[in-house]
Amino acid sequence: MSALITATGLTKHFPAGGFLGRGRAVQAVTDVSLTVARGETLGLVGESGSGKSTVGRLLLGLLPPSAGHVTFDGADLATARAGDLRTLRRRMQLVFQDPYGSLDPRRSVGAQIGDALSIHALLPRADRAPRVAALLEQVGLAPDHAARYPHQFSGGQRQRIGIARALASGPDFLVADEPVSALDVSVQAQVLALLADLRARLGLAMLFISHDLPVVRHLADRVAVMYLGRIMEEGPVAAVFARPRHPYTQALLSAAPSLHPERRRTRILLQGEPPSPANPPSGCVFRTRCPLASSDCAHAAPPLQGAGHRVACFKAE
Amino acid sequence: MRRLPWTPIAAFALIVVIALLAPWLGLANPVSMDVPHRLAGPSAAHWLGQDEFGRDVFARLIWGARVSLSVAVAAAALACVVGTTLGVVGGFLRGIAEILALRSIDVLLCFPPLLLALLVVTLLGPGATTLIPVLALVYLPGFTRVAYAGVLTARSQDYVEAMRVLGAGKSRIMLRTILPNIGGPLLVQFSLAMAAAVVLESGLSFLGLGVVPPAPSWGLMIGAARATMTQAPLLLLWPCLALTATILVMNALCDGLRDAVDPHPAYRPTARRLLDALAPGLLPTPRAVLDLRGLTVEIDTPHGPIHPVRDVSLQVFPGETLAIVGESGSGKSVTSLAITGLLPGAARVISGAACLDGTDLLRLSEDRLRNLRGAAMAMVFQDPGSSLNPVHRIGDQIAEAIIAHRPMPRAQATSAALALLQRVGIPDPARRLRAFPHELSGGMRQRVMIAIAIANGPRLLIADEPTTALDVTIQAQVLDLLADLKRERGLALLFITHSLPVVAEIADRVAVMYAGEIVETGPTAEVFLNPRHPYTAALLRSAPVEDGPAPEGIAGVVPPPTALPPGCIFAPRCDRAAPVCTTTHPALEAAGEGRAVRCIRWNQP
Structure with missing residues (x-):
């Protein structure tokens, strides 16, 4: 599989807030490298x-990185000319978390889905309505829904509309930022099935951002x-879920409530709370909550290393 | 779009049409004097009486509406267009545009509005054409601030970011996405500015800095009537009534328009009924908290x-x-x-x-x-x-x-x-x-x-x-x-x-x-x-x-509380539903030790 989008050494520090900028810069993302191949889904x-x-928005070029760069299908986002950037925009899209805030309340659903077609002049005006109808059908809604306004839809339907809007420009790459976490569980499963189906049919590459581990496991x-802004572990889902190597991944997996508590892994209850990203610990950022931490961990940040299944921990066996 | 506010629209149109048609209504000449009959009361020839120079008050009221309204509408519209542009550009583009747009407006805000108007009128000389830019200047900061605040709220919304993801240009986002979403507050601001402009025009004319006599305007009429208030109090009443009615109609119109362009249905709470008599509960189990x-x-x-x-x-x-x-x-x-x-x-x-x-x-x-x-x-x-x-x-x-x-x-x-x-x-x-x-x-x-x-x-x-x-x-x-x-x-x-x-x-x-x-x-x-229960299983x-x-998802959606199905409420989404399920509402029945289920088919294969 060839890489569609590659991030190298991506870092994003938001400038210090506070009076006269005396606060500390927030280190939102530090040295993140990842790739997503064509048709592949990477769970984050x-x-x-x-x-x-923030990683999702950096990949889409919505935020300029403080360091590092993003390459999409061979073109560097930072150095692309304005015209090329518009074409790249068409090929990568975002699905939002909040199905209520992400649709303009004052414009009909059809007009919003049609925006991509008119912005990129993809179709003559006369052909846009049929295309919008086809997009609505593709996400499981009726074509005559195009004339309605967002408040006439339920949360799950709105999320389908958001997906239809993202698909309108015919993207190759979709960033889905917690697309189901605002939805009820029975609706959640419908939307996940839709995403999986679209991915298979359209060959979409996807960055699926979620805090819900079982959902990521399935998609x-x-x-x-x-x-805290760094990748701790990365690998094929089956391997990471079956044999998590980083102590944080192990704790995260064991903390997730399970429908079958009797079958759950031994629970590792992490103490305390994550430190502030404005003031991360030296060395390994996880060491303040890590059950395995020793004095070595404070000196240097462990590199993300390994073949296929990579882990950033000095203690990982 | 929802129903338009027809009553205020009709009332406003009536006012405008009367003012526009003034020359053809067969009114008395509003400036021809009749000093012997000064301060005469209402009569068949002069419906609302005659003023201190014996001029027909009714004619002056309608001719005055032309001046007062055109100044107010033009000034509010000018302020709205310029102010909104400054606010949207400043709020959306940020950076230098924000500083230029907002700080210049802040300087304007430092002057008391009446003083500012007085200053400009004194420099440019009185007259209806000067009044328009003067009033526009006075109401400009309001529009800029409202638009700016609206943009700051709207620009952080996901749907604005969605437009950026789609590759929309800045002008398109400002015009097509942000502007409609700050339209409501702007309309309210417009109605306030227009009403206030009518009042301020009257005030400036009253001070002798607006419309120049003998041309009629409501403000001039109020000013003149004040001098003869003790002899002919009615003269004060007519222009004030006209002013009040116009302002009320404008406010109602703008409120109605704001509701009409909002696609959300308005919720109108009904009066709360007295707490109904409560049915007595069964005796409680003693152990339960x-x-x-x-x-x-x-x-x-x-x-x-x-x-x-x-x-x-x-x-x-x-x-x-x-x-x-x-x-x-x-x-x-x-x-x-x-x-x-x-x-x-x-x-x-x-x-x-x-x-x-x-x-x-x-x-x-x-x-x-x-x-x-x-x-x-x-x-x-x-x-x-x-x-x-x-x-x-x-x-x-x-x-x-x-x-x-x-x-x-x-x-x-x-x-x-x-x-x-x-x-x-x-x-x-x-x-x-x-x-x-x-x-x-x-x-x-x-x-x-x-x-x-x-x-x-x-x-x-x-x-x-x-x-x-x-x-x-x-x-x-x-x-x-x-x-x-x-x-x-x-x-x-x-x-x-x-x-x-x-x-x-x-x-x-x-x-x-x-x-x-x-x-x-x-x-x-x-x-x-x-x-x-099939719902528990599906969940x-x-x-x-x-x-x-x-x-696996559950097909369909939860029925809205306004349209519950007649039988089992889960029947329309249930994979085990039988015909009887759509007609009979099941009771919660005991189903084994400590368990209860609301399904008539729970123990059927």
């Missing part, structure tokens, strides 16, 4: 503040686990 | 009353956790609000009883209920950030909660607060006593909420989605804390959640709710292992399990 998991949404091919 | 019988809640909506909770009965025993699980719209939160007496105004309990240790909460006065809340019955909510007062220290808030129910010296309450913080596992509790809520993380704040909840030794703790906003590793800590407290204090814990895995972790018994009814209840392990299949099969 982590808790709030781990920087996973992703590979998974990357983030903590 | 909370015994809820036949709870039904009604909410008035524009489409008639709905019942988000129907005939809900459940018991919670000491040292036991009962979880109510359901999706949005299942009525689980309404149930907990009804128990605690915190239902919103439009909702009321129409039948049922909720006995807390034998006292029916639903029939208590608000005073007695308030004494129970936070003492015998405590609550923990989903969002710890908004449940704590941001301007008081944590320690003071806990001490306050203790003193409210158990009067004691402050120092004693503070040391009790310290012990509570320690109990809920907050590191360095002595220092945290002096912290403000924003200095704590979400998990810490939830621990503080739990500390407040257990401060007065409650018998019943109601936790409504207490871990939903928390990360999974923090959620695990908080669930452990709640389970420990329940064991150690013999609490009855009513746990409301949408998450099946959380139920599996924490609950002894579970009640599954769907569209306002309990569809199945029983010991958690048994219900999850062997669900008897379990839809929950992703790490090492299990792929989750």
Whole structure:
């Protein structure tokens, strides 16, 4: 499989806030390298503040990285000319978490789905309505829904509309930022099935950002686990879920509540809370909560290493 | 688009048409004098009488409307266009554009508006054409500020970012996405500016700085009438009436337009009926801490009353956790609000009883209920950030909660607060006593909420989605804390959640709710292992399990409370539905030891 999108050494520090900028810069993402191949789904998991949404926006070029670069199908986003960037935009799209905030409340659903067609002048005006109808059908809605407004739909239907909008420009790469976490569980499963189906039919590559581990297990091919802006572990889902090597991944997997508590792994209850990304610990950022941490961990950040299944931990066996 | 506000539109059109048609209405010449008949009262020839020069007041009123209205509308429109442009450009582009647009407006804002108008009129000389830019300048900052504030709110919305993802240009986003979304406040601002401009025009004309006599304007008429107020008080009345009526019509028009361009349906709450006589509840089981019988809640909506909770009965025993699980719209939160007496105004309990240790909460006065809340019955909510007062220290808030129910010296309450913080596992509790809520993380704040909840030794703790906003590793800590407290204090814990895995972790018994009814209840392990209601089974299949099969959704959607199906409410989505299910509403029937299910086919193959 050839890489469609590659991030190398991606770092994003948000400038210090506070009076006269005296606060510390927030180190949202530090030295993240990843690739997504054509047709592949990479799950990105982590808790709030781990920087996973920022990685999604950096990959889409919505935020300029502080360091590192993103290459999409061979073109570097940072150096692409404006015209090329527009074409690249068409090929990568975002599905939002909040099905309520992500649709313009004052415009009909059809108009919003049709935006991509008119912005990129993909179709003559007369052909846009049939295309919008086809997109609505593709995500399991009725073509006559195009004339309605967002508030006339349920959360699950809105999320389908958001997906239809993202698909309108015919993208190769989709960033799905917690696309089901605002939905009820029975609706969640419908939307996940839709995403899996579209991915298979359209050959989409996907970055699936989620904090819900079982969901990632079902949808992703590979998974990357983030903590405090860094990737702790990355590998094929089956391997990472069956044999997590990083102590954080192990704790995360064991902390997730399970429908079958009797079958659950031994629970590793992490103490304390994640440190502030404005003031991360030296060395390995996880060491302040790590059950295995020793004095070595404070000196240098462990590199993400390994073949196929990579892990950033000095203690990983 | 919704219905247009036809009444104000017609009224405004009438005013405009009359003013425009003034030359052809066969009115008396508004400037021809008739001094012998000065200050004459109303007559057949002069309907509203004659002014201090004997001019016809009716004619002057209508001719004056031309001047006053055209100045006001033109000035408000000019201010609206320029101000909105500055605000949108400044707010959306930020950087240098923001500084130029906003700071120049801030300078304008420093001058008192009347002084500013006086200054410009003095420089340019009076007259209707000068008035328009003068008034526009006065109302410009308002439009810029409103537009700017609107843009700052709108630009952080996901749907604006969605347009960026689609590759839309800046001008397209500003015009097509942001502008319609700040239209409502701008229309209100427009109506205010227009009304105020009519008044200010009158004021400036009254001061002799606006319209030049003898041309008629309402302001001039008011000014002139003031001089002869004692002889002919009616002369003051006519222009003031015209001014008032015009302003009211403009306000109504702009409000109506704002509602009309808003695609959301307006909610008009109906008057609240007196609390209906409550049906007497059945005798409570003595052992249960909370015994809820036949709870039904009604909410008035524009489409008639709905019942988000129907005939809900459940018991919670000491040292036991009962979880109510359901999706949005299942009525689980309404149930907990009804128990605690915190239902919103439009909702009321129409039948049922909720006995807390034998006292029916639903029939208590608000005073007695308030004494129970936070003492015998405590609550923990989903969002710890908004449940704590941001301007008081944590320690003071806990001490306050203790003193409210158990009067004691402050120092004693503070040391009790310290012990509570320690109990809920907050590191360095002595220092945290002096912290403000924003200095704590979400998990810490939830621990503080739990500390407040257990401060007065409650018998019943109601936790409504207490871990939903928390990360999974923090959620695990908080669930452990709640389970420990329940064991150690013999609490009855009513746990409301949408998450099946959380139920599996924490609950002894579970009640599954769907569209306002309990569809199945029983010991958690048994219900999850062997669900008897098709909805419970489908819900379990839809929950992703790490090492299990792929989750399956439930086709269809939860029926809205306004259109419940006649038979079993789950029948339209049920894979086991038989014809009888669509006609007969099933009762909750016993289905084995401690279990009950609302399905007529539960024991059929």
